[in-house]
Amino acid sequence: MSVQPGWYVDPADTETRRYWDGEGWLGAPIPADATPPDGPPPVEPPPAPVTPAPPAVSAAPGPATAAPHQDPQPGYGPQPGHGPSWGPQAGPPGWGPQGGPPGWAPPGGQPGWTPPAGHPGWAVRPPEPRPHGLRLAGYGRRFTARLIDFGIVFALNVVVNGWFVWRWAKEWAPYWRELFQRAARGDTSAEGLPVPGEQAGLLLVVILLIATALWLAYEVPAMAAGGQTIGKRVMRIRAVPLAADQPLGFGRALSRWSSLGLPTLLWYCAGIGLVLQLVDALSPLFDHPLRRALHDKRAQTVVVEVPDTTVSAPSNDRNQPSGDTP
Numbered sequence: 001m002s003v004q005p006g007w008y009v010d011p012a013d014t015e016t017r018r019y020w021d022g023e024g025w026l027g028a029p030i031p032a033d034a035t036p037p038d039g040p041p042p043v044e045p046p047p048a049p050v051t052p053a054p055p056a057v058s059a060a061p062g063p064a065t066a067a068p069h070q071d072p073q074p075g076y077g078p079q080p081g082h083g084p085s086w087g088p089q090a091g092p093p094g095w096g097p098q099g100g101p102p103g104w105a106p107p108g109g110q111p112g113w114t115p116p117a118g119h120p121g122w123a124v125r126p127p128e129p130r131p132h133g134l135r136l137a138g139y140g141r142r143f144t145a146r147l148i149d150f151g152i153v154f155a156l157n158v159v160v161n162g163w164f165v166w167r168w169a170k171e172w173a174p175y176w177r178e179l180f181q182r183a184a185r186g187d188t189s190a191e192g193l194p195v196p197g198e199q200a201g202l203l204l205v206v207i208l209l210i211a212t213a214l215w216l217a218y219e220v221p222a223m224a225a226g227g228q229t230i231g232k233r234v235m236r237i238r239a240v241p242l243a244a245d246q247p248l249g250f251g252r253a254l255s256r257w258s259s260l261g262l263p264t265l266l267w268y269c270a271g272i273g274l275v276l277q278l279v280d281a282l283s284p285l286f287d288h289p290l291r292r293a294l295h296d297k298r299a300q301t302v303v304v305e306v307p308d309t310t311v312s313a314p315s316n317d318r319n320q321p322s323g324d325t326p
Contacts, residue, residue: 003126003289007036011127020126129289132245134304136291137237139284142303146281148231149219156214164207171200204268212264216257224253228306236306239296248301256299 003020009032010018016029019040027041128136157165174194182189222229227238227248239248239256248256260280266273284291290302 003129005040008127008130126289131242131290131302131304132240134240134245134307136289137235137303137305139291141235141237141305142284143281145229145231145235145237148234149229152230153211153215153218156218157211160214161207161210164203164210168200168203168207171196171203208265208267212261215261215264219261220250220253220257223256224248224250236308237303238306239301239303242300242302248299252299252301256295256301259295259298260293 003022005020005022007017007030008020010016010025010029013029015032017032017034017036018029019026019036021040030036130136175196178193219229223239225247227240232238240246241248241252260277263273263276263280266276280294283293284296287293287297292302296302
């Protein structure tokens with residue numbers, strides 16, 4: 001997936017910002033803290049051609065001081081396009097003048113030579129995108145935030161769903177007790193095992209419905225209002241729409257949650273729902289460069305870091321009381 005055109009921090013010089021047109025850098029850099037213009041930078045006029053100065057003509061030596069004739073050494077002489085400066089036409093690989101541009105090599109250098117990565121004007125690795133100027137949230141933060149949220153939802157289920165889970169376990173207790181007793185005796189037959197009643201299946205459906213409803217009530221309203229659950233607040237990350245830095249709204253928050261929360265109802269079907277949720281949870285590892293999960297793609301959202309806005313106030317001694325000073 002290619003990076004969308006826009007103004008990004010230049011990897012070669014992090015104190016500047018340049019325009020990325022989808023294939024390469026365009027235009028001159030601007031300071032990183034400056035507000036970039038809308039759209040690409042204006043086209044710069046081509047530089048005026050530089051006319052090389054004519055070489056100085058030395059006086060012809062007299063007969064008494066004339067130097068003996070010597071053939072010029074091969075490979076030396078004025079270089080076309082470089083004015084009066086000259087040097088070896090085929091010097092050692094990587095040779096360049098003192099103070100020359102980074103990565104410069106003389107004509108006829110080592111075959112296949114290319115400038116190092118990050119050289120201006122050459123293809124480089126695209127910078128990490130920053131939706132709405134914010135850093136993308138790392139997978140570690142997102143995973144930790146989700147664990148915190150699961151812990152809270154589990155605690156809610158213990159309170160609300162505890163009685164139904166106890167009844168369901170009681171229905172299955174005779175079956176598991178008899179199965180363990182046979183295993184202790186070395187009996188592997190399944191004949192005559194007590195079968196749980198129809199109430200066990202009904203209790204499991206009720207448990208899954210309550211668990212799904214609790215998860216929805218915990219996550220969707222909080223995400224709709226500020227893009228953060230308790231876990232995301234602790235890890236200082238939040239979900240924002242790709243279109244603009246604004247609240248998700250109930251519709252987008254519900255669409256985002258349904259891809260991950262509704263498969264809970266399919267736990268009843270041989271654990272298929274758990275497999276779908278695991279695939280969704282691991283999907284950001286394989287999405288580049290925005291690290292979006294399947295539920296992010298469905299709702300057109302992205303998870304970013306919350307910037308630290310705490311700024312310490314500068315001290316001002318003039319505002320302090322004078323004390324005993326007269």
